[in-house]
Amino acid sequence: MATATRVLPAAHEWAVIDIGTATVGVAERDALGTSARVAAWPPYYLARVLAAVDAELARLDKEASRFRNDSEISAVHGSGVESHLLSEGLAEAIAVALAAAEWTGGLVDPTVGGALEALGYDRDFAAIPKGGGVPPGPSHVPGWRSVRLDGRRLRLAAGSRLDLGATAKGLGADRAASAAAEVSSDGGVLVSLGGDIAVAGEAPNGGWPLLIADEQEPASRAPAGGHHAVRDARRGAGQMVRLAAGGLATSSIVCRQWRRGDRMLHHIVDPRTGLPAAGPWRTVSVAAANCAEANAASTAAIVAGDQAAAWLAGQGLPARLVARDGTVQLVGGWPATDGGLVEAPAARRMPPGLRGGRHMRWAR
Amino acid sequence: MDQDYEERPGWVRLPGYEEAPYPRGASVRADGARRMRRASNWTAAALIAGVAAATGYFAHHQPPATAATSTVTSVPGGTAVNPQKPTLNGPVATSGGSGVTVTTGPGGVKTYHYRDN
Numbered sequence: 001m002a003t004a005t006r007v008l009p010a011a012h013e014w015a016v017i018d019i020g021t022a023t024v025g026v027a028e029r030d031a032l033g034t035s036a037r038v039a040a041w042p043p044y045y046l047a048r049v050l051a052a053v054d055a056e057l058a059r060l061d062k063e064a065s066r067f068r069n070d071s072e073i074s075a076v077h078g079s080g081v082e083s084h085l086l087s088e089g090l091a092e093a094i095a096v097a098l099a100a101a102e103w104t105g106g107l108v109d110p111t112v113g114g115a116l117e118a119l120g121y122d123r124d125f126a127a128i129p130k131g132g133g134v135p136p137g138p139s140h141v142p143g144w145r146s147v148r149l150d151g152r153r154l155r156l157a158a159g160s161r162l163d164l165g166a167t168a169k170g171l172g173a174d175r176a177a178s179a180a181a182e183v184s185s186d187g188g189v190l191v192s193l194g195g196d197i198a199v200a201g202e203a204p205n206g207g208w209p210l211l212i213a214d215e216q217e218p219a220s221r222a223p224a225g226g227h228h229a230v231r232d233a234r235r236g237a238g239q240m241v242r243l244a245a246g247g248l249a250t251s252s253i254v255c256r257q258w259r260r261g262d263r264m265l266h267h268i269v270d271p272r273t274g275l276p277a278a279g280p281w282r283t284v285s286v287a288a289a290n291c292a293e294a295n296a297a298s299t300a301a302i303v304a305g306d307q308a309a310a311w312l313a314g315q316g317l318p319a320r321l322v323a324r325d326g327t328v329q330l331v332g333g334w335p336a337t338d339g340g341l342v343e344a345p346a347a348r349r350m351p352p353g354l355r356g357g358r359h360m361r362w363a364r
Numbered sequence: 365m366d367q368d369y370e371e372r373p374g375w376v377r378l379p380g381y382e383e384a385p386y387p388r389g390a391s392v393r394a395d396g397a398r399r400m401r402r403a404s405n406w407t408a409a410a411l412i413a414g415v416a417a418a419t420g421y422f423a424h425h426q427p428p429a430t431a432a433t434s435t436v437t438s439v440p441g442g443t444a445v446n447p448q449k450p451t452l453n454g455p456v457a458t459s460g461g462s463g464v465t466v467t468t469g470p471g472g473v474k475t476y477h478y479r480d481n
Contacts, residue, residue, distance in 0.1 A: 023450035039456045041449070188449075192457040205451040213460025240455055250459040285459055 014038075014050050024204065025049075031057045032169060033067065034194030038180070041204060045184035052183050053191060056176040063090040064168050066113060066161070076154070077113075077161050084154040091152045097167045100296035101144035103350040107300040109271035111147065113161030115139035116269055139274030165267070170249055170295030173198035177291075196249040198291035207242030207341050212250065212285050214238045214322050239320065239338055246344030247291025251298035252283040268302045279305030283322040286312065287334075287344035296350065315349050318342050 014027040017037070025046030028037045036057060040049040065071045072090045086094070097110035118139045147162075148155035156162070164171075173191045180189040181200035188201035190208050199208055241248075253268055253276070270277040284301040288294035297317055301308035309331050312319040318334040330336060333343060445451060 019452075019456055020454060021450065021452065024452060024456065026456055037457050190457060192459070195457075195459040197457055197459055202449060205445045205449045208457070209452050209455045211455035211458045211460075213458050238460070248459055252460065283460070 016046075032061055032065070032172065032193060034169070036176075036194075037190075037192040038176075039190040039208065040180065040184055041187045042184075045187050045189075048183045049180040049189055052179040053176040056179050057172060057193075059089055060093070060168065060172040060175065063087060064093045064164050066163060073162060073164070076156065080158065082155055082158055084156065086152045086154050088152065091149065091154070093164055093168055093171055094147070094149055094154065094162065096171050096292050097162070097164045098144055098147060098149060099351050100167050100292070100300075104296060104300035104304075106144060106271055107303040108166045108296050109141060109144045110162045110164055110166070111142045111144055111160055112269040112271055112274070113163035114159070115141055115271075115274035116163050116165075116267065117161065118274070141269075141271045141274050143271070166299040167292050167296050169193040169196045170198070170247060170290070170292035172196075173291040174247060196247070196291050196295050197243065198247045199243055199245060203244040207244035209240055209242050209339070210248065212239045212241060212320060214283055214326075214328075241335060242339065242341045243287065243344065244341065245346070246287060246289045247294040248285065248287045248342060248344070249291055249294035249298045250283060250285040251295075251302050253277065253302060254282050268299060270303050277303045277305070279303065279308070280323050281305070281308060281321050282324045284308065285320045285334075287318045287342045288350075289345055289348045293348060293350045294344075316345055317349065318344065 014029045017026040017028055019026050019039075022043060024039050024041045025043035026037065026039045027046060027050055028035055030036070036053065038046075038050060038053050040046045061068065061071070063072045066073055066077070068074060072087060076084050076086075076090075094110065097108075100108045101110065142157060142160045146157055146160065170193075173193045173196050176191040176193075177189055177198035177200040180191065184201060186202070188199065188203050188208075190197060190199045195213075197208075197210065251268060268277045269275065279302060281302055284298045286294045286297040286301065288297055294317075297312065297315070297319070301312055301319065301321065304311055309319075309321060309329055312321075313331045316332055318332040319330070320334050321329045321331070323329070335342060
Protein backbone atom coordinates (compact mmCIF):
# COMPACT_ATOMS: atom_id res chain seq x y z
CA MET A 1 0.00 0.00 0.00
CA ALA A 2 1.37 3.38 -0.92
CA THR A 3 0.33 6.88 -0.10
CA ALA A 4 -2.58 8.68 -1.63
CA THR A 5 -1.97 9.77 -5.18
CA ARG A 6 -4.98 11.87 -6.08
CA VAL A 7 -8.31 12.99 -4.74
CA LEU A 8 -11.60 11.99 -6.26
CA PRO A 9 -14.04 14.77 -7.07
CA ALA A 10 -16.69 13.55 -4.66
CA ALA A 11 -18.78 15.12 -1.94
CA HIS A 12 -16.33 13.73 0.56
CA GLU A 13 -12.66 13.77 -0.17
CA TRP A 14 -11.71 10.23 -0.94
CA ALA A 15 -8.01 9.77 -1.46
CA VAL A 16 -7.17 7.17 -4.06
CA ILE A 17 -4.74 4.58 -2.74
CA ASP A 18 -2.16 2.97 -5.00
CA ILE A 19 -1.89 -0.71 -4.10
CA GLY A 20 0.36 -1.59 -6.99
CA THR A 21 -2.24 -2.83 -9.45
CA ALA A 22 -4.72 -1.09 -11.70
CA THR A 23 -7.16 -3.99 -11.62
CA VAL A 24 -8.73 -2.80 -8.38
CA GLY A 25 -9.69 0.73 -7.35
CA VAL A 26 -9.01 1.64 -3.72
CA ALA A 27 -9.88 4.84 -1.86
CA GLU A 28 -9.92 6.03 1.72
CA ARG A 29 -11.37 8.86 3.78
CA ASP A 30 -12.20 9.76 7.36
CA ALA A 31 -15.55 8.48 8.56
CA LEU A 32 -17.35 7.63 11.79
CA GLY A 33 -14.42 8.68 13.95
CA THR A 34 -12.06 6.38 12.10
CA SER A 35 -11.02 5.72 8.54
CA ALA A 36 -13.10 4.14 5.80
CA ARG A 37 -11.41 2.21 3.02
CA VAL A 38 -13.19 0.96 -0.09
CA ALA A 39 -11.91 -1.37 -2.79
CA ALA A 40 -13.79 -2.18 -5.97
CA TRP A 41 -13.26 -4.06 -9.16
CA PRO A 42 -13.55 -3.41 -12.04
CA PRO A 43 -11.89 -0.14 -11.07
CA TYR A 44 -14.11 1.99 -13.26
CA TYR A 45 -16.93 1.29 -10.81
CA LEU A 46 -15.05 3.03 -8.00
CA ALA A 47 -16.69 6.45 -8.30
CA ARG A 48 -20.23 5.12 -8.18
CA VAL A 49 -19.27 2.69 -5.39
CA LEU A 50 -17.89 5.57 -3.31
CA ALA A 51 -21.08 7.53 -3.83
CA ALA A 52 -23.12 4.59 -2.55
CA VAL A 53 -20.81 4.17 0.45
CA ASP A 54 -21.00 7.90 1.20
CA ALA A 55 -24.76 7.73 1.41
CA GLU A 56 -24.73 4.78 3.81
CA LEU A 57 -22.05 6.26 6.06
CA ALA A 58 -23.83 9.59 6.28
CA ARG A 59 -27.06 7.80 7.16
CA LEU A 60 -25.47 5.73 9.92
CA ASP A 61 -23.59 8.70 11.36
CA LYS A 62 -26.79 10.75 11.54
CA GLU A 63 -28.64 7.88 13.15
CA ALA A 64 -26.28 6.32 15.65
CA SER A 65 -23.31 8.54 16.53
CA ARG A 66 -23.39 9.44 20.20
CA PHE A 67 -20.68 12.01 19.53
CA ARG A 68 -22.92 14.16 17.33
CA ASN A 69 -25.36 16.46 19.06
CA ASP A 70 -27.63 16.40 16.03
CA SER A 71 -27.79 12.61 15.70
CA GLU A 72 -30.97 10.70 16.29
CA ILE A 73 -29.52 8.70 19.16
CA SER A 74 -28.36 11.90 20.86
CA ALA A 75 -31.92 13.21 20.56
CA VAL A 76 -33.15 10.03 22.23
CA HIS A 77 -30.65 10.41 25.05
CA GLY A 78 -31.48 14.06 25.57
CA SER A 79 -35.23 13.85 25.29
CA GLY A 80 -36.00 13.10 28.93
CA VAL A 81 -38.75 10.68 27.97
CA GLU A 82 -38.78 6.91 27.81
CA SER A 83 -40.78 6.20 24.64
CA HIS A 84 -39.51 7.00 21.18
CA LEU A 85 -40.56 6.40 17.58
CA LEU A 86 -37.34 5.78 15.70
CA SER A 87 -36.32 5.94 12.09
CA GLU A 88 -36.06 2.62 10.30
CA GLY A 89 -32.28 2.93 10.28
CA LEU A 90 -31.76 3.56 14.00
CA ALA A 91 -34.33 0.90 14.84
CA GLU A 92 -32.30 -1.53 12.78
CA ALA A 93 -29.04 -0.50 14.44
CA ILE A 94 -30.51 -0.96 17.93
CA ALA A 95 -32.14 -4.22 16.91
CA VAL A 96 -28.80 -5.56 15.74
CA ALA A 97 -27.17 -4.46 19.01
CA LEU A 98 -29.88 -6.21 21.04
CA ALA A 99 -29.54 -9.34 18.91
CA ALA A 100 -25.81 -9.33 19.58
CA ALA A 101 -26.49 -9.00 23.30
CA GLU A 102 -28.87 -11.95 23.23
CA TRP A 103 -26.48 -14.03 21.15
CA THR A 104 -23.46 -13.37 23.39
CA GLY A 105 -25.33 -13.84 26.65
CA GLY A 106 -24.92 -10.16 27.45
CA LEU A 107 -21.14 -9.98 26.95
CA VAL A 108 -21.86 -7.36 24.33
CA ASP A 109 -24.40 -4.91 25.70
CA PRO A 110 -25.55 -1.61 24.15
CA THR A 111 -26.44 -0.16 27.55
CA VAL A 112 -22.77 0.39 28.44
CA GLY A 113 -23.02 3.94 27.08
CA GLY A 114 -23.24 5.44 30.58
CA ALA A 115 -20.28 3.37 31.80
CA LEU A 116 -18.17 4.48 28.83
CA GLU A 117 -18.97 8.10 29.57
CA ALA A 118 -18.04 7.58 33.22
CA LEU A 119 -14.70 6.23 32.04
CA GLY A 120 -14.15 9.40 30.03
CA TYR A 121 -15.07 8.13 26.57
CA ASP A 122 -17.74 10.76 26.10
CA ARG A 123 -16.43 12.38 22.94
CA ASP A 124 -14.50 11.55 19.81
CA PHE A 125 -11.43 9.58 20.83
CA ALA A 126 -9.09 12.27 19.51
CA ALA A 127 -10.57 14.75 21.96
CA ILE A 128 -10.26 12.58 25.08
CA PRO A 129 -7.58 13.83 27.49
CA LYS A 130 -5.04 11.02 27.52
CA GLY A 131 -4.04 11.53 31.15
CA GLY A 132 -5.01 13.10 34.45
CA GLY A 133 -8.12 12.57 36.52
CA VAL A 134 -8.73 9.83 39.00
CA PRO A 135 -9.29 6.14 38.36
CA PRO A 136 -12.98 5.45 37.82
CA GLY A 137 -14.95 3.07 39.97
CA PRO A 138 -17.37 0.42 38.76
CA SER A 139 -20.47 1.72 36.96
CA HIS A 140 -23.96 0.28 36.92
CA VAL A 141 -24.95 -1.07 33.53
CA PRO A 142 -28.74 -1.24 33.15
CA GLY A 143 -28.51 -4.30 30.91
CA TRP A 144 -29.86 -4.96 27.45
CA ARG A 145 -33.02 -6.62 28.75
CA SER A 146 -34.12 -3.23 30.07
CA VAL A 147 -34.45 -2.00 26.49
CA ARG A 148 -37.71 -2.66 24.68
CA LEU A 149 -37.83 -2.43 20.92
CA ASP A 150 -40.99 -3.22 18.97
CA GLY A 151 -40.51 -2.39 15.34
CA ARG A 152 -39.66 1.30 15.41
CA ARG A 153 -40.95 1.85 18.92
CA LEU A 154 -38.22 2.09 21.54
CA ARG A 155 -38.65 2.17 25.27
CA LEU A 156 -35.47 3.19 27.05
CA ALA A 157 -35.32 3.86 30.77
CA ALA A 158 -34.62 7.47 31.60
CA GLY A 159 -30.92 7.94 32.14
CA SER A 160 -29.93 4.87 30.11
CA ARG A 161 -27.48 5.65 27.39
CA LEU A 162 -26.86 3.39 24.45
CA ASP A 163 -23.52 2.75 22.81
CA LEU A 164 -23.72 0.77 19.60
CA GLY A 165 -19.96 0.58 19.16
CA ALA A 166 -19.81 -3.21 19.24
CA THR A 167 -22.06 -3.60 16.21
CA ALA A 168 -22.60 -0.27 14.48
CA LYS A 169 -19.40 -0.13 12.45
CA GLY A 170 -19.95 -3.71 11.34
CA LEU A 171 -23.51 -2.90 10.41
CA GLY A 172 -22.30 0.15 8.54
CA ALA A 173 -19.79 -1.91 6.61
CA ASP A 174 -22.49 -4.43 5.73
CA ARG A 175 -24.90 -1.73 4.61
CA ALA A 176 -22.26 0.05 2.57
CA ALA A 177 -20.99 -3.13 0.92
CA SER A 178 -24.53 -4.18 -0.02
CA ALA A 179 -25.32 -0.76 -1.44
CA ALA A 180 -22.04 -0.69 -3.33
CA ALA A 181 -22.60 -4.15 -4.77
CA GLU A 182 -25.93 -2.98 -6.18
CA VAL A 183 -24.17 -0.40 -8.31
CA SER A 184 -21.40 -2.72 -9.49
CA SER A 185 -23.34 -5.73 -10.60
CA ASP A 186 -20.60 -7.77 -12.25
CA GLY A 187 -17.71 -6.93 -9.94
CA GLY A 188 -16.87 -7.01 -6.27
CA VAL A 189 -16.47 -4.57 -3.39
CA LEU A 190 -14.80 -4.41 -0.01
CA VAL A 191 -15.71 -1.87 2.66
CA SER A 192 -13.57 -1.41 5.76
CA LEU A 193 -14.64 0.86 8.59
CA GLY A 194 -11.70 1.11 10.92
CA GLY A 195 -10.79 -2.51 10.25
CA ASP A 196 -14.30 -3.93 10.36
CA ILE A 197 -14.61 -5.35 6.88
CA ALA A 198 -17.51 -6.49 4.72
CA VAL A 199 -17.23 -7.84 1.19
CA ALA A 200 -19.94 -8.28 -1.42
CA GLY A 201 -20.20 -9.39 -5.01
CA GLU A 202 -17.43 -11.38 -6.64
CA ALA A 203 -14.15 -11.51 -4.76
CA PRO A 204 -10.83 -11.38 -6.64
CA ASN A 205 -9.12 -14.70 -7.34
CA GLY A 206 -8.34 -16.31 -4.01
CA GLY A 207 -10.28 -13.68 -2.05
CA TRP A 208 -9.52 -10.17 -0.85
CA PRO A 209 -6.06 -10.06 0.80
CA LEU A 210 -6.22 -8.50 4.26
CA LEU A 211 -3.59 -7.78 6.85
CA ILE A 212 -4.52 -8.75 10.39
CA ALA A 213 -2.54 -6.29 12.46
CA ASP A 214 -1.37 -7.17 15.91
CA GLU A 215 -0.55 -4.16 17.99
CA GLN A 216 1.69 -4.46 21.01
CA GLU A 217 1.95 -0.93 22.26
CA PRO A 218 -0.83 1.46 23.16
CA ALA A 219 -1.40 4.22 20.67
CA SER A 220 -1.71 6.66 23.57
CA ARG A 221 2.06 6.58 24.02
CA ALA A 222 2.39 8.28 20.68
CA PRO A 223 1.39 11.90 20.04
CA ALA A 224 -2.32 12.32 20.58
CA GLY A 225 -4.65 13.36 17.84
CA GLY A 226 -4.63 12.93 14.10
CA HIS A 227 -2.45 10.59 12.11
CA HIS A 228 0.96 9.38 13.00
CA ALA A 229 3.12 6.63 11.70
CA VAL A 230 5.67 4.44 13.43
CA ARG A 231 8.30 2.50 11.54
CA ASP A 232 9.30 -0.48 13.57
CA ALA A 233 9.98 -3.94 12.23
CA ARG A 234 9.96 -5.30 15.76
CA ARG A 235 6.25 -4.79 16.13
CA GLY A 236 3.93 -7.72 15.75
CA ALA A 237 4.06 -8.84 12.17
CA GLY A 238 0.40 -9.79 12.06
CA GLN A 239 -0.83 -12.13 9.35
CA MET A 240 -2.10 -11.79 5.82
CA VAL A 241 -5.29 -13.70 5.11
CA ARG A 242 -7.86 -13.73 2.35
CA LEU A 243 -11.60 -13.22 2.62
CA ALA A 244 -13.98 -14.13 -0.18
CA ALA A 245 -17.37 -13.62 1.46
CA GLY A 246 -19.03 -12.32 4.60
CA GLY A 247 -17.33 -10.10 7.11
CA LEU A 248 -14.24 -9.90 9.27
CA ALA A 249 -13.68 -7.71 12.33
CA THR A 250 -10.93 -7.16 14.85
CA SER A 251 -11.38 -5.89 18.38
CA SER A 252 -8.40 -4.72 20.35
CA ILE A 253 -7.81 -3.25 23.77
CA VAL A 254 -4.56 -1.72 22.57
CA CYS A 255 -5.55 0.82 19.95
CA ARG A 256 -7.83 3.09 21.97
CA GLN A 257 -6.34 3.61 25.38
CA TRP A 258 -6.19 6.54 27.77
CA ARG A 259 -5.08 7.00 31.33
CA ARG A 260 -7.04 8.02 34.41
CA GLY A 261 -4.87 8.40 37.45
CA ASP A 262 -2.57 5.40 37.57
CA ARG A 263 -4.83 3.21 35.50
CA MET A 264 -4.73 2.61 31.76
CA LEU A 265 -8.25 2.32 30.32
CA HIS A 266 -9.60 1.08 27.00
CA HIS A 267 -12.91 1.24 25.20
CA ILE A 268 -14.21 -2.33 25.51
CA VAL A 269 -16.36 -2.41 28.63
CA ASP A 270 -17.33 -5.54 30.49
CA PRO A 271 -21.07 -5.07 31.13
CA ARG A 272 -20.75 -7.12 34.30
CA THR A 273 -18.47 -4.57 35.94
CA GLY A 274 -18.85 -1.38 33.96
CA LEU A 275 -15.07 -1.29 33.68
CA PRO A 276 -12.70 -2.07 30.81
CA ALA A 277 -12.50 -5.80 30.12
CA ALA A 278 -9.58 -7.39 31.94
CA GLY A 279 -9.31 -10.70 30.11
CA PRO A 280 -6.22 -12.32 28.66
CA TRP A 281 -6.70 -11.19 25.04
CA ARG A 282 -5.36 -8.01 23.59
CA THR A 283 -6.63 -8.56 20.04
CA VAL A 284 -9.29 -10.87 18.60
CA SER A 285 -10.17 -11.20 14.90
CA VAL A 286 -13.28 -13.09 13.79
CA ALA A 287 -14.84 -13.92 10.43
CA ALA A 288 -18.59 -14.41 10.15
CA ALA A 289 -21.48 -14.35 7.71
CA ASN A 290 -21.62 -10.58 7.98
CA CYS A 291 -19.52 -7.88 9.56
CA ALA A 292 -21.99 -6.95 12.30
CA GLU A 293 -21.83 -10.51 13.56
CA ALA A 294 -18.03 -10.60 13.29
CA ASN A 295 -17.86 -7.29 15.13
CA ALA A 296 -20.08 -8.56 17.96
CA ALA A 297 -18.16 -11.82 18.23
CA SER A 298 -14.73 -10.20 18.38
CA THR A 299 -15.87 -7.77 21.06
CA ALA A 300 -17.56 -10.55 23.04
CA ALA A 301 -14.37 -12.60 22.88
CA ILE A 302 -12.35 -9.79 24.47
CA VAL A 303 -14.90 -9.63 27.30
CA ALA A 304 -15.32 -13.40 27.62
CA GLY A 305 -11.70 -13.89 28.62
CA ASP A 306 -10.76 -17.52 29.19
CA GLN A 307 -14.04 -18.72 27.72
CA ALA A 308 -13.60 -16.92 24.42
CA ALA A 309 -11.84 -19.60 22.36
CA ALA A 310 -14.32 -22.30 23.36
CA TRP A 311 -17.29 -20.05 22.63
CA LEU A 312 -15.97 -19.08 19.20
CA ALA A 313 -15.17 -22.69 18.36
CA GLY A 314 -18.64 -23.72 19.46
CA GLN A 315 -20.13 -21.12 17.12
CA GLY A 316 -18.00 -22.43 14.27
CA LEU A 317 -16.47 -19.02 13.70
CA PRO A 318 -12.89 -18.77 12.42
CA ALA A 319 -10.97 -16.60 14.85
CA ARG A 320 -7.46 -15.47 15.72
CA LEU A 321 -6.85 -14.56 19.34
CA VAL A 322 -3.70 -12.81 20.49
CA ALA A 323 -2.95 -12.92 24.20
CA ARG A 324 -1.40 -10.04 26.07
CA ASP A 325 1.95 -11.83 25.95
CA GLY A 326 1.73 -12.21 22.17
CA THR A 327 0.70 -15.86 22.10
CA VAL A 328 -1.56 -16.54 19.13
CA GLN A 329 -4.43 -19.04 19.26
CA LEU A 330 -6.36 -20.01 16.14
CA VAL A 331 -9.83 -21.55 16.27
CA GLY A 332 -12.65 -22.48 13.92
CA GLY A 333 -10.46 -23.19 10.92
CA TRP A 334 -8.62 -19.89 10.86
CA PRO A 335 -5.67 -20.53 8.51
CA ALA A 336 -2.28 -21.05 10.09
CA THR A 337 -0.38 -20.00 6.99
CA ASP A 338 0.22 -16.52 5.69
CA GLY A 339 -2.15 -15.77 2.83
CA GLY A 340 -4.59 -18.51 3.74
CA LEU A 341 -8.28 -18.23 3.03
CA VAL A 342 -10.54 -17.43 5.98
CA GLU A 343 -13.75 -19.27 5.24
CA ALA A 344 -16.50 -17.32 6.91
CA PRO A 345 -19.62 -19.43 7.47
CA ALA A 346 -22.42 -18.67 5.06
CA ALA A 347 -25.11 -18.97 7.71
CA ARG A 348 -25.63 -16.40 10.40
CA ARG A 349 -25.12 -17.37 14.00
CA MET A 350 -26.74 -14.30 15.49
CA PRO A 351 -30.54 -14.19 15.75
CA PRO A 352 -32.43 -11.86 13.42
CA GLY A 353 -32.18 -8.21 14.33
CA LEU A 354 -35.84 -7.77 15.09
CA ARG A 355 -38.16 -10.17 16.80
CA GLY A 356 -41.19 -11.37 14.94
CA GLY A 357 -39.32 -12.88 12.03
CA ARG A 358 -38.60 -9.67 10.23
CA HIS A 359 -35.35 -9.92 8.32
CA MET A 360 -33.10 -6.94 8.39
CA ARG A 361 -31.25 -5.63 5.39
CA TRP A 362 -27.87 -6.46 6.86
CA ALA A 363 -28.83 -10.09 7.45
CA ARG A 364 -27.35 -11.64 4.33
CA MET B 365 -41.24 -0.15 -66.92
CA ASP B 366 -42.11 -3.72 -67.73
CA GLN B 367 -44.58 -2.53 -70.39
CA ASP B 368 -41.66 -1.30 -72.49
CA TYR B 369 -40.93 -4.88 -73.25
CA GLU B 370 -44.43 -6.03 -74.05
CA GLU B 371 -44.93 -7.22 -77.55
CA ARG B 372 -47.12 -4.91 -79.58
CA PRO B 373 -49.25 -5.60 -82.66
CA GLY B 374 -47.26 -5.34 -85.83
CA TRP B 375 -43.97 -6.07 -84.27
CA VAL B 376 -41.94 -8.89 -85.63
CA ARG B 377 -39.53 -10.84 -83.61
CA LEU B 378 -36.02 -10.87 -84.84
CA PRO B 379 -34.61 -14.09 -86.09
CA GLY B 380 -33.18 -16.23 -83.40
CA TYR B 381 -35.29 -14.60 -80.75
CA GLU B 382 -36.44 -17.91 -79.32
CA GLU B 383 -32.88 -19.11 -79.22
CA ALA B 384 -31.62 -16.15 -77.26
CA PRO B 385 -29.34 -17.34 -74.47
CA TYR B 386 -30.77 -14.82 -72.02
CA PRO B 387 -34.27 -14.55 -70.50
CA ARG B 388 -36.53 -11.99 -71.91
CA GLY B 389 -36.42 -8.39 -70.65
CA ALA B 390 -39.35 -8.17 -68.19
CA SER B 391 -38.61 -11.39 -66.44
CA VAL B 392 -34.91 -10.58 -66.39
CA ARG B 393 -35.63 -7.33 -64.62
CA ALA B 394 -38.05 -8.96 -62.20
CA ASP B 395 -35.68 -11.79 -61.37
CA GLY B 396 -32.85 -9.36 -60.81
CA ALA B 397 -34.93 -7.24 -58.50
CA ARG B 398 -36.00 -10.31 -56.54
CA ARG B 399 -32.39 -11.42 -56.21
CA MET B 400 -31.39 -7.98 -55.04
CA ARG B 401 -34.21 -7.89 -52.51
CA ARG B 402 -33.25 -11.31 -51.21
CA ALA B 403 -29.63 -10.30 -50.97
CA SER B 404 -30.50 -7.05 -49.22
CA ASN B 405 -32.74 -8.84 -46.78
CA TRP B 406 -30.01 -11.32 -45.90
CA THR B 407 -27.44 -8.57 -45.62
CA ALA B 408 -29.68 -6.54 -43.34
CA ALA B 409 -30.46 -9.58 -41.22
CA ALA B 410 -26.78 -10.41 -40.94
CA LEU B 411 -25.93 -6.85 -39.98
CA ILE B 412 -28.67 -6.72 -37.35
CA ALA B 413 -27.59 -10.03 -35.89
CA GLY B 414 -23.96 -8.95 -35.87
CA VAL B 415 -24.66 -5.65 -34.19
CA ALA B 416 -26.85 -7.36 -31.60
CA ALA B 417 -24.20 -9.95 -30.88
CA ALA B 418 -21.47 -7.34 -30.55
CA THR B 419 -23.62 -5.17 -28.27
CA GLY B 420 -24.37 -8.11 -26.05
CA TYR B 421 -20.74 -9.12 -25.88
CA PHE B 422 -19.45 -5.71 -24.94
CA ALA B 423 -22.24 -5.19 -22.44
CA HIS B 424 -20.95 -8.18 -20.49
CA HIS B 425 -17.26 -7.96 -21.29
CA GLN B 426 -16.26 -4.36 -20.82
CA PRO B 427 -12.59 -3.96 -21.54
CA PRO B 428 -10.52 -3.02 -18.48
CA ALA B 429 -9.63 0.63 -18.10
CA THR B 430 -5.99 -0.33 -17.92
CA ALA B 431 -4.08 -3.47 -18.56
CA ALA B 432 -3.80 -5.92 -15.70
CA THR B 433 -0.47 -5.83 -13.97
CA SER B 434 -0.84 -8.90 -11.80
CA THR B 435 0.92 -11.91 -13.19
CA VAL B 436 0.26 -14.48 -10.49
CA THR B 437 -1.02 -17.72 -11.97
CA SER B 438 -1.93 -19.55 -8.81
CA VAL B 439 -3.82 -18.63 -5.70
CA PRO B 440 -3.87 -20.21 -2.27
CA GLY B 441 -5.63 -23.53 -2.17
CA GLY B 442 -4.78 -24.27 -5.76
CA THR B 443 -8.07 -22.97 -7.06
CA ALA B 444 -8.29 -22.07 -10.70
CA VAL B 445 -7.61 -18.49 -11.66
CA ASN B 446 -10.42 -16.72 -13.44
CA PRO B 447 -8.71 -14.40 -15.94
CA GLN B 448 -11.63 -12.00 -15.78
CA LYS B 449 -11.06 -11.41 -12.07
CA PRO B 450 -8.15 -9.55 -10.55
CA THR B 451 -5.49 -11.43 -8.64
CA LEU B 452 -4.04 -9.49 -5.74
CA ASN B 453 -0.81 -10.16 -3.93
CA GLY B 454 -0.69 -7.42 -1.32
CA PRO B 455 -3.30 -6.51 1.29
CA VAL B 456 -5.98 -4.03 0.28
CA ALA B 457 -7.09 -3.34 3.83
CA THR B 458 -5.99 -3.86 7.41
CA SER B 459 -8.05 -5.25 10.23
CA GLY B 460 -6.33 -4.28 13.43
CA GLY B 461 -8.91 -2.56 15.53
CA SER B 462 -9.91 1.06 15.27
CA GLY B 463 -8.22 2.49 12.27
CA VAL B 464 -4.73 1.04 12.25
CA THR B 465 -3.22 0.44 8.83
CA VAL B 466 0.12 -1.09 8.02
CA THR B 467 2.29 -0.57 4.98
CA THR B 468 5.34 -2.58 4.03
CA GLY B 469 8.25 -0.69 2.58
CA PRO B 470 11.65 -1.66 1.16
CA GLY B 471 13.38 -4.37 3.13
CA GLY B 472 10.13 -5.55 4.59
CA VAL B 473 9.99 -2.74 7.13
CA LYS B 474 6.43 -2.28 8.25
CA THR B 475 5.05 1.16 8.96
CA TYR B 476 2.08 1.32 11.29
CA HIS B 477 -0.27 4.23 10.65
CA TYR B 478 -2.40 5.11 13.64
CA ARG B 479 -5.58 7.06 13.74
CA ASP B 480 -5.91 8.39 17.25
CA ASN B 481 -9.58 9.07 17.01
